[in-house]
Amino acid sequence: MTPFDRLKTLADKQGLSVNDVERRIGLGRNTLYSWKKKIPSGNNLIKVADFFHVSTDFLLGRSTDSTADLDDDNVIFTYQGKPLSKEDKALIKRLMNGKD
Incomplete structure (x- = not known):
C-alpha cells in the first residue's frame, strides 16, 4: 500500500476527497x-499526518x-492539525x- 493509498483510505473514512484534504491543510x-x-x-x-x-x-x-509515535494529548487535543x-x-x- 502506497502513502497515497493510506491517505485515500483515511480521507474516505471521513467522507472527504483528496482535494478536500488538500484545501483544508493548505496544499495546492x-x-x-x-x-x-x-x-x-x-x-x-x-x-x-x-x-x-x-x-x-x-x-x-x-x-x-x-x-505509534504520537502521545495521547497530541492525538486528542489538536484543531486543524495544530496543537492546543x-x-x-x-x-x-x-x-x-x-x-x-
Missing part, C-alpha cells in the same frame, strides 16, 4: 496525487499502528470529566 491542487508516484516531502507528510492524527510512519507504511495550548487542554479535560 493535486499535490497529494503526486504521492502515487513519489515519496511525499517531509512538510506535506507531517501536515497530512497531523490532519488525520496518525504517525508519519503509518503513512509511509513503516508501521501498521496509525498512532496547555490551558485549552486543561479546560477540555475538566469539561470531559464533568468538573466545570
